[in-house]
Amino acid sequence: MTVTTNFSPVKVHYFDFGDFAKSLPKDVGRGENIRLFLEDAGIPHEYILYPWSEWPVVRDEWIQNGYLTGTLPALQTNDGKKYFHTVPILCFLSKQLGKYYGKNVDEEYLVDVVADTANDFYDSFVHNYWLRRVSDNRENHHKNEAPIHIDRLERFYKINEGPYLLGSEISFADFQVYHVIRDEQLTELPPRLATLIKTFEERPNIKKYLEAKKNN
Ligand SMILES: N[C@@H](CCC(=O)N[C@@H](CS)C(=O)NCC(=O)O)C(=O)O
Missing domain, CATH: 3.40.30.10 (Glutaredoxin)
Known part of the structure:
Protein backbone atom coordinates (compact mmCIF):
# COMPACT_ATOMS: atom_id res chain seq x y z
CA MET A 1 0.00 0.00 0.00
CA GLY A 98 0.47 11.27 13.22
CA LYS A 99 1.60 7.76 14.15
CA TYR A 100 4.65 5.73 15.29
CA TYR A 101 5.08 8.06 18.31
CA GLY A 102 2.66 7.12 21.10
CA LYS A 103 -0.61 8.59 22.31
CA ASN A 104 0.55 11.11 24.91
CA VAL A 105 3.63 12.97 26.11
CA ASP A 106 4.69 10.16 28.44
CA GLU A 107 4.64 7.63 25.61
CA GLU A 108 6.50 10.09 23.39
CA TYR A 109 9.06 10.50 26.14
CA LEU A 110 9.57 6.73 26.34
CA VAL A 111 9.99 6.53 22.56
CA ASP A 112 12.56 9.36 22.72
CA VAL A 113 14.50 7.64 25.51
CA VAL A 114 14.70 4.32 23.68
CA ALA A 115 15.52 6.03 20.37
CA ASP A 116 18.40 7.78 22.12
CA THR A 117 19.51 4.54 23.78
CA ALA A 118 19.46 2.72 20.43
CA ASN A 119 21.45 5.54 18.87
CA ASP A 120 24.11 5.26 21.60
CA PHE A 121 24.27 1.55 20.89
CA TYR A 122 24.65 2.29 17.19
CA ASP A 123 27.43 4.75 17.87
CA SER A 124 29.40 2.20 19.83
CA PHE A 125 28.88 -0.32 17.00
CA VAL A 126 30.08 2.16 14.37
CA HIS A 127 33.15 3.31 16.24
CA ASN A 128 34.35 -0.01 17.54
CA TYR A 129 33.19 -2.39 14.96
CA TRP A 130 33.60 -1.12 11.47
CA LEU A 131 33.46 2.46 10.33
CA ARG A 132 36.46 4.12 11.90
CA ARG A 133 38.51 1.04 12.47
CA VAL A 134 41.12 2.92 14.45
CA SER A 135 41.71 -0.16 16.48
CA ASP A 136 40.06 -3.39 15.64
CA ASN A 137 38.00 -3.58 18.74
CA ARG A 138 35.35 -6.00 17.49
CA GLU A 139 35.87 -8.78 19.98
CA ASN A 140 35.92 -6.46 22.94
CA HIS A 141 32.86 -4.65 21.63
CA HIS A 142 30.82 -7.83 21.23
CA LYS A 143 31.91 -9.28 24.54
CA ASN A 144 31.85 -6.23 26.77
CA GLU A 145 29.81 -3.44 25.20
CA ALA A 146 26.97 -4.94 23.17
CA PRO A 147 25.60 -6.87 26.20
CA ILE A 148 25.32 -3.66 28.23
CA HIS A 149 23.20 -2.05 25.50
CA ILE A 150 21.12 -5.20 25.02
CA ASP A 151 20.36 -5.49 28.75
CA ARG A 152 19.44 -1.82 28.88
CA LEU A 153 17.03 -2.15 25.95
CA GLU A 154 15.49 -5.34 27.34
CA ARG A 155 14.62 -3.47 30.54
CA PHE A 156 12.62 -0.94 28.52
CA TYR A 157 10.85 -3.64 26.54
CA LYS A 158 9.62 -5.13 29.82
CA ILE A 159 7.62 -2.00 30.68
CA ASN A 160 4.73 -3.04 28.42
CA GLU A 161 3.46 -6.42 27.33
CA GLY A 162 4.98 -6.08 23.88
CA PRO A 163 5.73 -7.09 21.25
CA TYR A 164 6.72 -3.44 20.67
CA LEU A 165 8.06 -0.85 23.08
CA LEU A 166 4.63 0.71 23.61
CA GLY A 167 2.75 -2.60 23.49
CA SER A 168 0.77 -3.54 20.42
CA GLU A 169 1.55 -0.32 18.48
CA ILE A 170 4.90 0.09 16.79
CA SER A 171 6.89 3.31 17.33
CA PHE A 172 9.90 4.72 15.50
CA ALA A 173 12.27 3.55 18.25
CA ASP A 174 11.37 -0.07 17.41
CA PHE A 175 12.87 0.42 13.94
CA GLN A 176 16.17 1.55 15.39
CA VAL A 177 16.30 -1.26 17.94
CA TYR A 178 15.54 -3.80 15.23
CA HIS A 179 18.18 -2.40 12.93
CA VAL A 180 21.01 -2.09 15.44
CA ILE A 181 20.47 -5.71 16.49
CA ARG A 182 20.53 -6.81 12.85
CA ASP A 183 23.64 -4.78 12.01
CA GLU A 184 25.37 -6.17 15.07
CA GLN A 185 24.39 -9.63 13.80
CA LEU A 186 23.35 -10.67 17.29
CA THR A 187 21.52 -13.95 17.47
CA GLU A 188 21.33 -14.66 21.21
CA LEU A 189 18.75 -12.25 22.53
CA PRO A 190 16.77 -11.92 25.75
CA PRO A 191 13.04 -12.77 25.41
CA ARG A 192 11.48 -9.34 24.83
CA LEU A 193 13.98 -8.34 22.17
CA ALA A 194 13.70 -11.76 20.51
CA THR A 195 9.92 -11.26 20.28
CA LEU A 196 10.40 -7.77 18.86
CA ILE A 197 12.67 -9.05 16.06
CA LYS A 198 10.31 -11.88 15.17
CA THR A 199 7.19 -9.70 15.16
CA PHE A 200 8.89 -6.88 13.30
CA GLU A 201 9.90 -9.18 10.46
CA GLU A 202 6.30 -10.40 10.14
CA ARG A 203 4.91 -6.92 9.43
CA PRO A 204 3.45 -7.16 5.92
CA ASN A 205 5.44 -4.37 4.24
CA ILE A 206 8.63 -5.28 6.09
CA LYS A 207 8.24 -8.94 5.17
CA LYS A 208 7.89 -8.01 1.47
CA TYR A 209 10.88 -5.68 1.69
CA LEU A 210 13.09 -8.27 3.40
CA GLU A 211 12.11 -10.90 0.81
CA ALA A 212 12.97 -8.52 -2.02
CA LYS A 213 16.34 -7.74 -0.40
CA LYS A 214 17.15 -11.44 -0.14
CA ASN A 215 16.58 -11.88 -3.86
CA ASN A 216 18.71 -8.90 -4.83
N1 LIG B 1 23.68 11.22 15.02
C1 LIG B 1 23.78 11.17 13.58
C2 LIG B 1 25.13 10.57 13.19
C3 LIG B 1 25.35 10.61 11.70
C4 LIG B 1 26.70 10.10 11.34
O1 LIG B 1 27.70 10.29 12.08
N2 LIG B 1 26.75 9.48 10.17
C5 LIG B 1 28.00 8.94 9.70
C6 LIG B 1 27.74 7.61 8.98
S1 LIG B 1 26.84 6.45 9.98
C7 LIG B 1 28.58 9.93 8.70
O2 LIG B 1 27.86 10.63 8.01
N3 LIG B 1 29.90 9.97 8.57
C8 LIG B 1 30.52 10.75 7.54
C9 LIG B 1 31.22 11.95 8.03
O3 LIG B 1 31.27 12.16 9.26
O4 LIG B 1 31.75 12.66 7.17
C10 LIG B 1 22.64 10.30 13.03
O5 LIG B 1 22.09 9.49 13.78
O6 LIG B 1 22.28 10.47 11.87
Whole structure:
Protein backbone atom coordinates (compact mmCIF):
# COMPACT_ATOMS: atom_id res chain seq x y z
CA MET A 1 0.00 0.00 0.00
CA THR A 2 1.37 3.41 -1.00
CA VAL A 3 0.67 6.35 1.28
CA THR A 4 0.55 9.75 -0.36
CA THR A 5 1.54 12.61 1.91
CA ASN A 6 2.17 16.27 1.19
CA PHE A 7 5.93 15.71 1.60
CA SER A 8 6.32 12.57 -0.54
CA PRO A 9 7.86 11.13 -2.62
CA VAL A 10 11.03 11.55 -0.60
CA LYS A 11 14.70 10.88 -1.22
CA VAL A 12 16.97 9.24 1.32
CA HIS A 13 20.66 10.04 0.96
CA TYR A 14 23.14 7.57 2.38
CA PHE A 15 26.44 5.79 1.72
CA ASP A 16 27.56 2.99 -0.48
CA PHE A 17 30.37 1.54 1.60
CA GLY A 18 31.45 -0.79 -1.21
CA ASP A 19 34.70 1.02 -1.90
CA PHE A 20 35.52 1.17 1.81
CA ALA A 21 34.88 -2.39 2.91
CA LYS A 22 33.56 -4.90 0.42
CA SER A 23 32.70 -7.40 3.13
CA LEU A 24 30.03 -5.15 4.64
CA PRO A 25 26.41 -6.03 3.86
CA LYS A 26 24.83 -3.53 1.44
CA ASP A 27 22.22 -2.42 3.95
CA VAL A 28 24.60 -1.72 6.80
CA GLY A 29 24.43 1.73 8.41
CA ARG A 30 22.02 4.29 9.74
CA GLY A 31 20.27 4.94 6.43
CA GLU A 32 18.50 1.61 6.76
CA ASN A 33 16.55 2.86 9.80
CA ILE A 34 14.87 5.44 7.59
CA ARG A 35 14.34 3.02 4.77
CA LEU A 36 12.66 0.41 6.99
CA PHE A 37 10.37 3.11 8.35
CA LEU A 38 9.39 4.37 4.87
CA GLU A 39 8.80 0.82 3.66
CA ASP A 40 6.59 0.07 6.64
CA ALA A 41 4.64 3.31 6.24
CA GLY A 42 4.27 2.75 2.48
CA ILE A 43 5.83 6.13 1.63
CA PRO A 44 7.35 6.21 -1.88
CA HIS A 45 11.06 6.95 -1.78
CA GLU A 46 14.25 6.96 -3.78
CA TYR A 47 17.45 5.75 -2.12
CA ILE A 48 20.52 7.68 -3.25
CA LEU A 49 23.89 6.23 -2.33
CA TYR A 50 27.20 8.10 -2.35
CA PRO A 51 30.41 6.09 -2.62
CA TRP A 52 32.20 6.55 0.70
CA SER A 53 35.35 7.83 -1.02
CA GLU A 54 33.40 10.58 -2.84
CA TRP A 55 31.50 11.80 0.20
CA PRO A 56 33.99 14.49 1.41
CA VAL A 57 33.38 16.53 -1.77
CA VAL A 58 29.59 16.30 -1.50
CA ARG A 59 29.78 16.98 2.24
CA ASP A 60 31.73 20.22 1.79
CA GLU A 61 29.33 21.41 -0.87
CA TRP A 62 26.31 20.65 1.30
CA ILE A 63 27.85 22.39 4.31
CA GLN A 64 28.44 25.47 2.19
CA ASN A 65 24.76 25.34 1.20
CA GLY A 66 23.70 25.44 4.83
CA TYR A 67 23.34 21.71 5.61
CA LEU A 68 25.53 21.98 8.63
CA THR A 69 25.81 18.46 10.05
CA GLY A 70 27.93 17.10 7.20
CA THR A 71 26.66 13.61 7.92
CA LEU A 72 24.23 11.10 6.47
CA PRO A 73 21.49 9.88 6.50
CA ALA A 74 19.51 12.81 5.11
CA LEU A 75 15.87 12.87 4.14
CA GLN A 76 14.82 15.16 1.31
CA THR A 77 11.16 16.04 1.00
CA ASN A 78 9.47 16.78 -2.32
CA ASP A 79 9.96 20.54 -1.87
CA GLY A 80 13.76 19.98 -1.87
CA LYS A 81 14.26 20.54 1.88
CA LYS A 82 16.78 18.28 3.59
CA TYR A 83 16.51 16.89 7.12
CA PHE A 84 19.41 15.32 8.98
CA HIS A 85 20.17 12.91 11.85
CA THR A 86 18.40 9.60 12.26
CA VAL A 87 16.28 10.26 15.33
CA PRO A 88 15.06 13.73 14.32
CA ILE A 89 14.23 12.40 10.83
CA LEU A 90 12.19 9.52 12.28
CA CYS A 91 10.52 11.91 14.70
CA PHE A 92 9.71 14.35 11.86
CA LEU A 93 8.16 11.56 9.78
CA SER A 94 6.15 10.24 12.71
CA LYS A 95 4.79 13.67 13.52
CA GLN A 96 3.88 14.24 9.87
CA LEU A 97 2.03 10.92 9.78
CA GLY A 98 0.47 11.27 13.22
CA LYS A 99 1.60 7.76 14.15
CA TYR A 100 4.65 5.73 15.29
CA TYR A 101 5.08 8.06 18.31
CA GLY A 102 2.66 7.12 21.10
CA LYS A 103 -0.61 8.59 22.31
CA ASN A 104 0.55 11.11 24.91
CA VAL A 105 3.63 12.97 26.11
CA ASP A 106 4.69 10.16 28.44
CA GLU A 107 4.64 7.63 25.61
CA GLU A 108 6.50 10.09 23.39
CA TYR A 109 9.06 10.50 26.14
CA LEU A 110 9.57 6.73 26.34
CA VAL A 111 9.99 6.53 22.56
CA ASP A 112 12.56 9.36 22.72
CA VAL A 113 14.50 7.64 25.51
CA VAL A 114 14.70 4.32 23.68
CA ALA A 115 15.52 6.03 20.37
CA ASP A 116 18.40 7.78 22.12
CA THR A 117 19.51 4.54 23.78
CA ALA A 118 19.46 2.72 20.43
CA ASN A 119 21.45 5.54 18.87
CA ASP A 120 24.11 5.26 21.60
CA PHE A 121 24.27 1.55 20.89
CA TYR A 122 24.65 2.29 17.19
CA ASP A 123 27.43 4.75 17.87
CA SER A 124 29.40 2.20 19.83
CA PHE A 125 28.88 -0.32 17.00
CA VAL A 126 30.08 2.16 14.37
CA HIS A 127 33.15 3.31 16.24
CA ASN A 128 34.35 -0.01 17.54
CA TYR A 129 33.19 -2.39 14.96
CA TRP A 130 33.60 -1.12 11.47
CA LEU A 131 33.46 2.46 10.33
CA ARG A 132 36.46 4.12 11.90
CA ARG A 133 38.51 1.04 12.47
CA VAL A 134 41.12 2.92 14.45
CA SER A 135 41.71 -0.16 16.48
CA ASP A 136 40.06 -3.39 15.64
CA ASN A 137 38.00 -3.58 18.74
CA ARG A 138 35.35 -6.00 17.49
CA GLU A 139 35.87 -8.78 19.98
CA ASN A 140 35.92 -6.46 22.94
CA HIS A 141 32.86 -4.65 21.63
CA HIS A 142 30.82 -7.83 21.23
CA LYS A 143 31.91 -9.28 24.54
CA ASN A 144 31.85 -6.23 26.77
CA GLU A 145 29.81 -3.44 25.20
CA ALA A 146 26.97 -4.94 23.17
CA PRO A 147 25.60 -6.87 26.20
CA ILE A 148 25.32 -3.66 28.23
CA HIS A 149 23.20 -2.05 25.50
CA ILE A 150 21.12 -5.20 25.02
CA ASP A 151 20.36 -5.49 28.75
CA ARG A 152 19.44 -1.82 28.88
CA LEU A 153 17.03 -2.15 25.95
CA GLU A 154 15.49 -5.34 27.34
CA ARG A 155 14.62 -3.47 30.54
CA PHE A 156 12.62 -0.94 28.52
CA TYR A 157 10.85 -3.64 26.54
CA LYS A 158 9.62 -5.13 29.82
CA ILE A 159 7.62 -2.00 30.68
CA ASN A 160 4.73 -3.04 28.42
CA GLU A 161 3.46 -6.42 27.33
CA GLY A 162 4.98 -6.08 23.88
CA PRO A 163 5.73 -7.09 21.25
CA TYR A 164 6.72 -3.44 20.67
CA LEU A 165 8.06 -0.85 23.08
CA LEU A 166 4.63 0.71 23.61
CA GLY A 167 2.75 -2.60 23.49
CA SER A 168 0.77 -3.54 20.42
CA GLU A 169 1.55 -0.32 18.48
CA ILE A 170 4.90 0.09 16.79
CA SER A 171 6.89 3.31 17.33
CA PHE A 172 9.90 4.72 15.50
CA ALA A 173 12.27 3.55 18.25
CA ASP A 174 11.37 -0.07 17.41
CA PHE A 175 12.87 0.42 13.94
CA GLN A 176 16.17 1.55 15.39
CA VAL A 177 16.30 -1.26 17.94
CA TYR A 178 15.54 -3.80 15.23
CA HIS A 179 18.18 -2.40 12.93
CA VAL A 180 21.01 -2.09 15.44
CA ILE A 181 20.47 -5.71 16.49
CA ARG A 182 20.53 -6.81 12.85
CA ASP A 183 23.64 -4.78 12.01
CA GLU A 184 25.37 -6.17 15.07
CA GLN A 185 24.39 -9.63 13.80
CA LEU A 186 23.35 -10.67 17.29
CA THR A 187 21.52 -13.95 17.47
CA GLU A 188 21.33 -14.66 21.21
CA LEU A 189 18.75 -12.25 22.53
CA PRO A 190 16.77 -11.92 25.75
CA PRO A 191 13.04 -12.77 25.41
CA ARG A 192 11.48 -9.34 24.83
CA LEU A 193 13.98 -8.34 22.17
CA ALA A 194 13.70 -11.76 20.51
CA THR A 195 9.92 -11.26 20.28
CA LEU A 196 10.40 -7.77 18.86
CA ILE A 197 12.67 -9.05 16.06
CA LYS A 198 10.31 -11.88 15.17
CA THR A 199 7.19 -9.70 15.16
CA PHE A 200 8.89 -6.88 13.30
CA GLU A 201 9.90 -9.18 10.46
CA GLU A 202 6.30 -10.40 10.14
CA ARG A 203 4.91 -6.92 9.43
CA PRO A 204 3.45 -7.16 5.92
CA ASN A 205 5.44 -4.37 4.24
CA ILE A 206 8.63 -5.28 6.09
CA LYS A 207 8.24 -8.94 5.17
CA LYS A 208 7.89 -8.01 1.47
CA TYR A 209 10.88 -5.68 1.69
CA LEU A 210 13.09 -8.27 3.40
CA GLU A 211 12.11 -10.90 0.81
CA ALA A 212 12.97 -8.52 -2.02
CA LYS A 213 16.34 -7.74 -0.40
CA LYS A 214 17.15 -11.44 -0.14
CA ASN A 215 16.58 -11.88 -3.86
CA ASN A 216 18.71 -8.90 -4.83
N1 LIG B 1 23.68 11.22 15.02
C1 LIG B 1 23.78 11.17 13.58
C2 LIG B 1 25.13 10.57 13.19
C3 LIG B 1 25.35 10.61 11.70
C4 LIG B 1 26.70 10.10 11.34
O1 LIG B 1 27.70 10.29 12.08
N2 LIG B 1 26.75 9.48 10.17
C5 LIG B 1 28.00 8.94 9.70
C6 LIG B 1 27.74 7.61 8.98
S1 LIG B 1 26.84 6.45 9.98
C7 LIG B 1 28.58 9.93 8.70
O2 LIG B 1 27.86 10.63 8.01
N3 LIG B 1 29.90 9.97 8.57
C8 LIG B 1 30.52 10.75 7.54
C9 LIG B 1 31.22 11.95 8.03
O3 LIG B 1 31.27 12.16 9.26
O4 LIG B 1 31.75 12.66 7.17
C10 LIG B 1 22.64 10.30 13.03
O5 LIG B 1 22.09 9.49 13.78
O6 LIG B 1 22.28 10.47 11.87
